[in-house]
Amino acid sequence: MGIINVNNLSKSFSYYKKDVGIKSSFMNLFHREKLSKEAVINASFEIDEGEVVGFLGPNGAGKTTTLKMLSGILYPTSGEATVLGYTPWDRKKDFKMKFSIVMGQKSQLWWDLPANESLHLNKYIYEIDDKAYQSSLDELVELLDVRELLKVQVRRLSLGERMKMELIAALIHKPKVIFLDEPTIGLDIISQKKIRGFLKYYNQQTKTTIILTSHYMNDIEDMCRRSIIINQGKVVFDGQLNMVNELFSQKKLIKLQLSNSVEESELKKFGDLREYAGLSATIEVNKTELKSYSQIILDKFPVLDFNIEDIPIDEGISLIYQKGGEQDEIPAKIL
């Protein structure tokens, strides 16, 4: 049993259809078409204590919805889940005391007040005693290097600084599990890096289980050993991120720099010609033929530079996104 167990979790929403134009506004007076959307479909996975797991997927894939169900904000349409042994949507107080959620675009801080007032409020909300509060606060403030900013009004803070405060507010009661929804959204690269570094360190030190969603590849690559890829409501991949590559390891990229230009049709014989600009070319070839083809290419053409590369991870994932709905066999093969 992991710290989080999810079994066949599904969620669907209903909404009304709306077209633009004066005629349809008029028609809407009388009739509205009801539609429903499957946001999450039969998601199942298990997460152990101390893991850092990333949810990846395009916008609207169901990442946030899954996170909201796990934090008890939403009831599922069907399926089960336990977090720390509790069913999240029962919203037991004991459960709430032990986890935390940070949503990149929703603040829990009082906008017009210095952050320390909000933190002080959390001290009482989470029933933390003075000593534990002080030491926890000191530690977090030190790690994130924001001591001077505690007394500045939240609305005067930069986006990155505000996110640091949000993290402190979320971690001040030492939660066992923390959910992060797009924690680095809108931040500059340096702030993103700092926040990633902090979370990584925090996880190593405290063994807090961290679940995060992001659509920044770097977030996930950097922090998460394991990632769960969701597309169109379905879990399409669950495993180590570099294993995504194994999916594509049947294919390799050969990158060439040539001293004289070579006919396009000549290069096409070897495989899929991805890029071609006279003196440079990228060819996608099957792994099985890599060796023999390499030989031929080197012999036959005026090669200046020769490289063999993996298919980039971003690309691999977007391929998985596309497969999303119909092909469930892919992750099964990997696991």
Next chain:
Amino acid sequence: MKKIYKELHKHIIIYFLFMKNSLIGYMEYRANLFAALTMELVYLGSKILYVVVIYNAGININGVSPDEIMLFIGTYIIMTAIYTAFFMDNFYKLPEHIRNGTLDMYITKPLSLQFMVTLRHVNFVLPVPNLIAGITMVVLACKRLGITAGFINIIGYMGILVSATIMAYCVFLIPQILSFWTVKSGAITEIADKCWDFNNMPMIIYNKWMRRIGVFIIPVFFITNFPAMFLVGKLDGIYFIWTFIAPIIFIVLLRLFWKFAIRNYTSASS
């Protein structure tokens, strides 16, 4: 029992923190404050206009003298002050919390959600003119009517004000809860606000059926009429009993409705 006491204690401490935070937050917007005060003064003016009209007409209306009417309207203005102090900002913000999704954050906190959302802000400035005007009018009216400031009168009046405050909380929160279903809730707020205006005049001017509805079904009359009725000795029989029962009934109803709305929100929203 001990657990309940502990929770209560926690909520009270947090309520004080809410008050403190509201106060600090308020200091931030002086320009805003001035505008809001102007607004409140104009509204106060239009309430006092009713008193002026009655005094100028100079007659007893349905057996109620202008002085008694001033007592009613003064109480109404005090209740308006209480409402603006403790509830108004929060109730207006409820649809906003739903729209922005900040409600999601609050749901995950180990604290009563209803408490956190509906009692989070306390307004220290807006109620001031109403409070001063209202108390002045009540005191003046009592003097003219020969109502003494005895122990029973004061305690009774205050007690019924508390009961009326609870009713104000319930009656005006219920329509706001509808914003869990419709995103555009401006009109709902407007209707609720206008309902409050029915108290511009004591309920005695309305007919029997409206009075019954306004006391027992949508108890807006309860909120501003009962405290004044107690002072002039007209709060008797079923009304007197209702003063104690109604808050309990309405708190239960509100709780049920709130839980239903949250349940709906957490299963339907995205």
Next chain:
Amino acid sequence: MRFLQKYFKAFLMGLQSSMEYRADFLLSVFSGAFIIVIQCFLWTAIFKSSSNSVIYGYTYPQMIAYSIMAGLVAKIVATGFEWEIAEDIKNGGLNKFIIQPIGYFYYRICCFFGRKALQLVVLFIMSLAGLMFCNIGLGLKLEVPRIILFLPFVFLAMVLNFMIYYCLSSLAFTMAEVWGVFVAAGQGIMMLSGGIFPLDVFGEKVSAILSLLPFQYIIFYPVNIVNGKLSFEEVMNGAIIQIAWIFIMIILSNLCWKSGMKKYVAIGG
């Protein structure tokens, strides 16, 4: 004629948005009816308890007609665009009007009437029903010429009220937070234009002062035309002053907007 098309488009946009918000409109009519109910009960109680048949210069049917019609006229002339203008000023929505060859003022007024078009149908039917009720139920004397005169007067009242709020909305150039002012002004104008009580209740001195202001031509005057309070001479005089006020407000709003725009452009939106 092509240049008129864009203003017609603005009118249509207003019309469309009024359909979008139809539920809000109907609910606001409903809530607007509350004040009518309150006033009617109040005056009924006062007339019943009084030995006089004329109070503040009104007979009972006249007073009831006043209360009903004042509530409806208040809805007819009601604005709401001032909030949008404030938004435009604050968030730089005005920029596109500086660039595009469409006058902001014309855009706003076309949009305003577009938004009103459907509401007016509903409100005029309600007004007619209200008057019929006063006529049949309470024996209010109704004269057709008065009803006909009422229509252009109400139209001008809409224009006048539009101008006043258009002027007011230019405050958003100088003030960061205008909502308090808008709400206060809304309630103040409502009171001073006779939307709650006929202005006669203020007493002679105050109503003499109020007659020097434009507000009474928004509600008080049109309503007193239909309920038979004003003589034809007074109506004609009123019409002239009302039109004069519209021109004054146009000049004033021009001044306000010019200085506001100067500031707006200087800051760069």
